[in-house]
Amino acid sequence: MFPVGAMTSFVVFFSDTWDVSCTLDSASIATTATATDTVTVPGVVLGDMVLGMSIKVSEAGLVRRAYVSAADTVTIVTYNPTAGSINLDSTNMQLVIGRAVV
Numbered sequence: 033m034f035p036v037g038a039m040t041s042f043v044v045f046f047s048d049t050w051d052v053s054c055t056l057d058s059a060s061i062a063t064t065a066t067a068t069d070t071v072t073v074p075g076v077v078l079g080d081m082v083l084g085m086s087i088k089v090s091e092a093g094l095v096r097r098a099y100v101s102a103a104d105t106v107t108i109v110t111y112n113p114t115a116g117s118i119n120l121d122s123t124n125m126q127l128v129i130g131r132a133v134v
Contacts, residue, residue, distance in 0.1 A: 046130035050076060052106075053126055056087060060119035061094065061112040071106045076129055082106060084128045092118050098127060 050073055058067045082098040085108070093114040101107035106127060112118050 045133060047133050048075065048080075048131040050127070050129040052129065053124060055122060056108065056125040057122035058110055058120065060117050061110060062117045063112060063115060065112055067110045069108045069110070070101070071108065071125075071127065072104055073100075073106050073127070073129060074104050076100045076106065077103050077131075080129055080131045082127060083130050085125060087123045087125045089120055089123045092120065094118060094120070100129070 052071065052073050054071045056069060058069055061067045078100055080100045082100065085096065085098050093112070095111045095113060096108060097111075098106055098108045106129065108125075
């Protein structure tokens with residue numbers, strides 16, 4: 033939830049926004065490897081921005097990036113820069129996506 037008044041300020045920059053909750057269950061990720069997951073988000077298109085994401089477990093040193101990769105699709109790439117393989121538990125992920133006013 034946004035603080036009172038913050039959402040009003042936020043929406044002037046975006047013509048559409050999405051607040052998406054999904055389950056993320058990436059496979060074990062080896063050292064210096066990546067894993068890719070996709071989430072269906074009806075209505076998003078190339079050029080929309082993933083403004084933020086959060087998960088409910090420790091990321092254990094993993095680095096994540098999320099982006100709109102096609103119509104109705106957000107791709108989440110997870111990179112493991114650590115010295116060992118990491119396999120996180122399945123968890124809920126929250127994504128906030130916006131379409132900029134142009």
